Amino acid sequence: MTGSAEDSARVYQSSGDQFITEHHHHGSEPVEARASRFAGDRASWPDSVRRPAIGRTPVVLRDRSDVLARLRQGIATGRGGAVYVLHGMGGCGKTAVAHDVFRIAIREFDRVGLWVNAADRASLRAGMLAVAADRGAGDGELQAARHGYRPAADLVWDRLDQSPEPWLLVLDNADDPAILRDGSWLRESPGGIVVVTTRRAAARWWPGAQLQHIGVLPQDAAAQVLCDLAPHSGTLEQAARIAERLGRLPLALTLAGGFLAQQVIDPWTLDTYGRHLDEGARVDLIDQGADGLTGDDPRHLVGRTWQLTLDSFEANGLPEAVVLLRLLARLAPEPLPLSVLGRPEIGAVLPPARAEAALTALLDHSLAQLVDLGVRCVHGHGVLLDSVATATPAEDVPVLDTTAVHLLDASVPAQPDAGPYDPRLRLLAPHVLALLRQPGAPEHGTAGSGRTAATTADVLAVATRLAVALHRTGDYLSAWETAGAAATLAEGTLGPEHRGVLAARSRTGRSLFRLGRYDEAEALLRRTRDTQQRLLGATHPDTLDSCHALQLVLGNHGKRDEAIRLLRSTIAARRQVLGPGHPATLRSRASMLTLLTGPELAAEEGGSLLELAEDCVRHLGPEHTVTLTARHNRARALFVLGRPTGADEEIRQVIGLYEQRFGPDHPTVLAARQLRAQTAAALGDRGTGVAIMADVTARREQNLGSDHHFTTVSRALLEALRDGSWQPPLPAGP
CATH class of the missing domain: 3.40.50.300 (P-loop containing nucleotide triphosphate hydrolases)
Structure with missing residues (x-):
């Protein structure tokens, strides 16, 4: 193979399992802007x-x-x-x-x-x-x-x-x-x-x-890999000796060759590299995923290989690269959005202005790589990160873990809101869970073990908030997995009755409900609510969160009377503890609009529930999610009260706002359009009602399947509108 280069360029011949990276330019467009643009493009x-x-x-x-x-x-x-x-x-x-x-x-x-x-x-x-x-x-x-x-x-x-x-x-x-x-x-x-x-x-x-x-390389191929990457470091025979010392593992050969190629002022020979291998400490790698390893397992030699590169960072005035790699090793061997590393919280372990140089050094030495998943990320090899985590000095672990927690905490929305699917959130989940799995965390600690318990509680809080964010973008499966796994992992350190563990269990129950697993959701939420009542009290905000979630399950699970009783007590307690204008209080009141019949709505608080949307606008603003929910639910209430004109005006406005935020196929949008079909038919425009319901039914059949409960309900309503058997509710109050 031949090649030529001009000016400052270099030519490499690469072989084996190599990643050769030169001159990394990260672009001028902010990561957050690219991710936002991607997340907002619902058509692609x-x-x-x-x-x-x-x-x-x-x-x-x-x-x-x-x-x-x-x-x-x-x-x-x-x-x-x-x-x-x-x-x-x-x-x-x-x-x-x-x-x-x-x-x-x-x-x-x-x-x-x-x-x-x-x-x-x-x-x-x-x-x-x-x-x-x-x-x-x-x-x-x-x-x-x-x-x-x-x-x-x-x-x-x-x-x-x-x-x-x-x-x-x-x-x-x-x-x-x-x-x-x-x-x-x-x-x-x-x-x-x-x-x-x-x-x-x-x-x-x-x-x-x-x-x-796929095994390690034969000696001749392994030696050629080193010569390909570092052609001026020695002979093929010398390379063969070093390759044997490295167990002929492609990853180790890649790291060794990349290190040797970077030596410019005082370049090492392969023999010099071998002498330093003799002096290095042996590092045992963590690789529990491999089956059937033999006694000749060469994986421990990788630690020596990367350690030489880290030593060179220290010697050449770039210790930040070592720190950054150790920080990445506290997280998962999965793509991490670059925006996480660009936050000021990284200053606890390295100067933020040096983070770019540190990352570039890792990329140039094949210790990490860039990947683009719609969001630009850095990705480290699992075997390498395992070995780095094992060799990290024990005294450095607390500040690394704390910094990782703070970086992830800052990357999760402080107050998650409903919105379209956001790919950045899912990418954070494995890293939050990895922190809970690290040595010194849940399964290795004991309840009440000082810093370890406090750090675990902090990580768990981030994981729970991340689950909330995933849930509110409609990614219920990821929300369930994140909250459930976090609760299980943290329970080993904090105990099953820790407030944070119970909050994570409550979030798990909410996601189970949205996934249609009503029996599991009800059982989990009842257990969690009962434990919170015993430990925190019946009016504690955490207890009330679980009560609100439980009434949602009961109301959709054929237990309406119990749901109404529970929701009334939740509203009263939230008013007392949080105040009448708190979003949680208003959200619970909005839920009441979906449970009551026409006569019950007419009698409820003298009809003041119908003014709830105005209360939401006053306290939260016209575009707040709770405000939109209250308006949707008020349209439903007006309809069951026999007031189709007001219901039709309200739901048409809500549909427009919903579609701007969620897109035309979101279940919330389809539910609102189903109500619009009914209000149109109630006003005498049965043709419009049939057309809307035909579209809603077709979308639900395509999206959910023909046997899904929502599809069945839509199909039945469509048939009733077509054959004229459907009748609107009669007026139930003033």
Whole structure:
């Protein structure tokens, strides 16, 4: 291979599982602006599924010809139906092999290439829904699947099965196969071929799949990798000796070669590098995801490799790069939005003005990489971050953990509000949970253990608020997973009756309710409410939050009378404790509008409930979510009172505001439009009512499925409007 360079440019020959990164420019558009623009574009989905989010890729893939030949044959012999599992320990280059297969499928066989990160449930679900969008799923179908109203995996695989073009789907980093199994995300399809990368080798996880082990490199290929990356550091024979010392692990070779290539003033030879390896301390890596490791496991040698690079940062006046890598190692080995690192809270461990230089140093030395998932992120390799976390000095851990908590805390909305889906929020979830899993956190601490318990409580509070934010954007599944996992993890340190644990359980119950799992939601919320009453008191704000959530479940679960009694007591207590103008008080009063019949509404507080929207405007403003909810519910109340003219005027205005905020297929919008169909029919315009209900029913059938409860109700109303059997409510009061 030959090449030339001009001015200050450099030429590299790259091989093995290398990521070579030079001159990183992060662009002038703020990350927040790009993310906001992406989140607001409801007509498009992130196109990252068409492009592997793995940073720079190897120019030459060493010693993988047999694997590639086998996979190439599989791609060439048929349209689809096969599943290939590339398994091996972390750092062996499984992703690099998958990427080469991905390129072959696109360039040589004209297949559509689709790439999904399967490291956790939230990333897998979001990626697979993006695949469904790529294969033609509509916005409404995708929204319903994301909200949990229809099985997401069924939608994705239905679209893949019907794809007009053959495809290749890569499920990368599937180190927890239970995630694929529990959601039925991994299937065979006549439409294409699936390639999975994982550390889990046991055949029981991959029934029917063709397994291919990806191991360390042979000595000659490993030596060539070092020579490719650092061609002036020594001979092929010297490189072979160092490669053996590094266990021929592609990740270790990448880090070593990148380090040697960066030495300019006083460059090291391969022999010098070997002497420093002899002097370095042995670091045992944490890699519990790998199966069947042998006694010759070379993973502990990676720690020596990256430590030499960190030592060079210290020696060359850039200790901030070491600190930044240790900070990243406290979080998850998943993409982290760059905006998190740009916050002033990072100043507790390194000067904010030096964060850019520190990140650039990590990128230049292949210790991290940039990925774009619609939001620009930094991503570190799991094996590397595990080893860094293990070797971090114990005295540095408290300030690193505290800084990580503060950075994530500042990245979650202080007061989450209803709005469209925001991809940034989901990206934060694995990092918040990773902090709860770190040594010294839940499972390693004891209740009341001073700083550890306080830090755990802080992380749990962030996780709970993040779950609220996810919930209010309609991502109920992620909200449930985040709140439930956080409560379970924190319980080991804080105990099951800690206030923060109970608050997280309450949020879990709310998401279960939105997912339609009424029995589970009711049981969890009753237990939580009862414990909060015993420990905090019946009028504590946390207890009242659980009471409000419980009445929502009861009202939709055929227990209306109990729901009304509970809601009345909640309203009275919130008025006393929080005041009549507090959003929580007004939200509970708005809920009462949905539970009462016409005669009950006419008698309720002398009819003052109908003036609730004006109270909300006075206390909260005309565009506040609670104000819009109160107006929607008032339109419903006017309708059941037999006042269709007022109801029609109100709901038409609400629909316009809803559509601006949520889009036309959001369940809240469809519920409002269903009421509009009824008010139109009640005013004598049955044709408009039928047309609106036909559209609502079609959207619900497409988004939720024909058997969903909401679809059934809409279909019945449509038929009643068509055949004339539907009758509006009679006037029930003045």
